[in-house]
Each structure stands twice: as structure tokens, then as C-alpha cells.
Amino acid sequence: MATALRRLAKCSVSARLLSFAGHSRGRRGHFARPCTVVAQRNFSSASTMTVDLDSSTGIAVMKLHSPPVNSLSLDFLTEIAISLEKLEMNKGCRGVVVTSALPKIFSAGLDILEMYGKSPERCGEFWRAVQEMWLKFYSSRLVTVAAINGSSPAGGCLLSMTCDYRIMADNPRYSIGLNETQLGIVAPFWFKDTMVNTVGHRTAEIALQLGLLYSPQDALKIGMVDELVPEEKLVSTATEAMARWFAIPDHARQITKSAMRKPTIDKLLSARETDISNFVSFITKDSIQKSLKLYLENLRKKKA
Numbered sequence: 001m002a003t004a005l006r007r008l009a010k011c012s013v014s015a016r017l018l019s020f021a022g023h024s025r026g027r028r029g030h031f032a033r034p035c036t037v038v039a040q041r042n043f044s045s046a047s048t049m050t051v052d053l054d055s056s057t058g059i060a061v062m063k064l065h066s067p068p069v070n071s072l073s074l075d076f077l078t079e080i081a082i083s084l085e086k087l088e089m090n091k092g093c094r095g096v097v098v099t100s101a102l103p104k105i106f107s108a109g110l111d112i113l114e115m116y117g118k119s120p121e122r123c124g125e126f127w128r129a130v131q132e133m134w135l136k137f138y139s140s141r142l143v144t145v146a147a148i149n150g151s152s153p154a155g156g157c158l159l160s161m162t163c164d165y166r167i168m169a170d171n172p173r174y175s176i177g178l179n180e181t182q183l184g185i186v187a188p189f190w191f192k193d194t195m196v197n198t199v200g201h202r203t204a205e206i207a208l209q210l211g212l213l214y215s216p217q218d219a220l221k222i223g224m225v226d227e228l229v230p231e232e233k234l235v236s237t238a239t240e241a242m243a244r245w246f247a248i249p250d251h252a253r254q255i256t257k258s259a260m261r262k263p264t265i266d267k268l269l270s271a272r273e274t275d276i277s278n279f280v281s282f283i284t285k286d287s288i289q290k291s292l293k294l295y296l297e298n299l300r301k302k303k304a
């Protein structure tokens with residue numbers, strides 16, 4: 001399945017456009033329902049997400065739906081990256097709101113099961129997909145707004161930090177942050193760079209070493225999120241926020257975004273293969289596998 005999705009990711013532009021017209025592959029190998037065009041909306045749906053583009057506003061809403069916790073597996077990451085790419089290629093789309101269709105969880109981050117007990121080859125494939133998702137979002141021409149309607153640890157926080165603007169539901173039960181060290185693993189340099197670009201060096205240093213997860217109020221204080229709203233107003237506030245960004249001529253905003261982000265993006269692009277080998281050799285170490293095992297057991301115990 002992962003191979004099929006990867007092939008799809010590499011396929012020609014015309015094939016991708018065709019797939020946007022309603023033939024994108026779902027996570028479990030089903031073909032998604034054909035895209036329904038209702039009035040001015042383009043709605044595409046795969047098993048793990050829906051993408052609803054309102055052509056009168058140019059705003060797409062991407063709702064992640066991979067139960068139980070939107071953890072980012074190889075297939076899911078690939079679907080997210082392909083969906084964004086389709087929107088990038090659609091001239092009618094100017095912005096995307098990323099949110100979750102699941103209650104209480106934006107995304108639980110990278111799928112730990114992709115990093116535990118897997119072959120080095122599979123780990124490498126997985127890591128390339130993590131990089132790809134980050135590269136696509138961080139360099140997107142679109143205005144990207146994260147509407148964070150639930151907890152967002154680690155890779156979930158990373159996904160939101162690739163966006164131009166973050167709005168979080170003001171619910172003290174939710175948390176957000178890069179908590180990798182709590183799992184006995186390390187946020188790679190480009191996770192760290194994204195965090196530094198978002199909250200500044202000193203705050204990132206403390207947050208990353210301690211693997212801190214912040215409440216929405218604290219995340220607002222350190223600038224990890226830009227705005228808090230009651231949950232029911234999240235998506236409407238996100239689409240309203242878009243208006244401020246749309247008021248700026250696209251080319252000026254896009255060139256400025258690129259100037260701000262290019263050094264960080266180039267750093268990964270020039271070290272992509274080394275970063276994959278580093279990840280594979282780190283994650284397959286016995287000591288790291290033990291830490292992940294323990295963390296997974298604790299997650300399960302917490303539930304029991």
C-alpha cells in the first residue's frame with residue numbers, strides 16, 4: 001500500500017490532476033468516492049480525510065480523520081502531502097485550513113508503531129514521508145492556517161508549526177508541544193529549527209530539552225499558537241483570519257514567506273539523505289527500541 005501511495009506521489013502532474021477530480025486512493029486501498037461538485041464547492045474525500053474547497057472564497061478545509069488519534073503513519077503522511085499538492089496545483093485555491101475531524105485530538109504526532117519493530121528500509125521510507133510532508137507544508141504557496149481542535153504532541157505540533165497561523169481551541173484539557181525527549185527520542189534539527197522559528201531560541205531550548213507540552217493558554221504566551229477561541233468558533237475564526245492574509249497581494253506574501261523559510265528548507269534539502277540515515281540508525285538502536293516499547297506500554301496502561 002505504501003509503495004502504491006509513493007508511486008502515486010511521484011506520478012505525473014496530469015495524473016495528479018485526474019486524481020483531484022475524484023480518484024484519490026484511500027488508506028486501505030479503496031478508491032475514494034468520486035468528488036461531488038456542489039454549487040461552488042469541490043469536495044474530495046479519502047478514508048482518512050476530507051478536503052472541501054469553496055471556490056467562491058478560495059479556502060479549502062482539510063479535515064484529518066484517521067482514528068483513533070490521527071497518528072501520522074507512512075500512508076497517512078503520503079495522503080496529506082498529496083492532498084496539499086493537489087490544492088497547490090488548483091489555481092482556484094488560495095488558502096487551506098488544516099483541522100481534525102476527530103474529537104479532542106488534532107494529531108497524536110508520528111505513528112509510534114512506524115518506528116517500533118520495523119525494518120531499517122521501512123523506517124527510511126517512513127522518514128522520507130515525514131520530510132516530504134514538512135517540506136510541502138513549510139514551502140506552500142498557499143496561506144496555511146492550523147485550526148487546532150485537540151491535543152497536538154510532537155509531529156502534530158510540527159504539522160501545525162509549518163502553517164502560517166495557528167488558532168487553538170481554548171480548552172485546558174488539550175496540550176501542544178514537541179515532547180520527543182519524553183519518549184527517549186530526539187527532535188531532529190529541522191523540527192528544532194521550525195520550533196526556533198516559531199517561538200525563539202531560548203524558549204525552544206527549554207521546551208525541547210524538557211519535552212514540554214503546553215496548555216493552550218501557555219502555548220499562546222510563548223507564541224506557539226497565535227490565537228485561542230472557543231472550540232465551536234475554531235473553523236469560522238480560521239476562515240476569517242484568512243481574509244487578513246488574502247488582503248496582501250499573493251506574490252508579495254509568497255516571496256516574503258519564501259525568504260523567511262528558505263534557509264531552513266534548504267538546510268534539510270541539502271542533508272536529506274544523511275538525515276534519513278541518521279534517523280534509521282538512531283531509531284533502530286536497541287536502547288531506543290526499548291524506550292519506545294516502554295512508552296507504548298505506558299500509553300496502553302494509562303488506558304487500562
Ligand SMILES: CC/C=C\CCC/C=C/C(=O)SCCNC(=O)CCNC(=O)[C@H](O)C(C)(C)COP(=O)(O)OP(=O)(O)OC[C@H]1O[C@@H](n2cnc3c(N)ncnc32)[C@H](O)[C@@H]1OP(=O)(O)O
Nearest residue numbers: 071108109110111112113151153154155185186279282299
Ligand atoms: C534522529 C531523530 C529521531 C527520532 C525523531 C522522532 C520524532 C518523533 C516525533 C513524534 O511525533 S513521536 C509521537 C509522539 N506522540 C505522543 O507522544 C503522543 C502519545 N499519545 C498520547 O499522548 C495520547 O494518546 C493522546 C494523543 C493525548 C490521546 O489520548 P486519548 O486518551 O484520547 O487516547 P489513548 O491514549 O487511549 O490512545 C488511543 C490509542 O492510540 C494509540 N496511540 C496514541 N498515540 C499514538 C501514536 N503517536 N502513535 C501510535 N499510536 C498511538 C494508543 O496507544 C491507543 O492505542 P490502543 O487503543 O491500542 O491502546
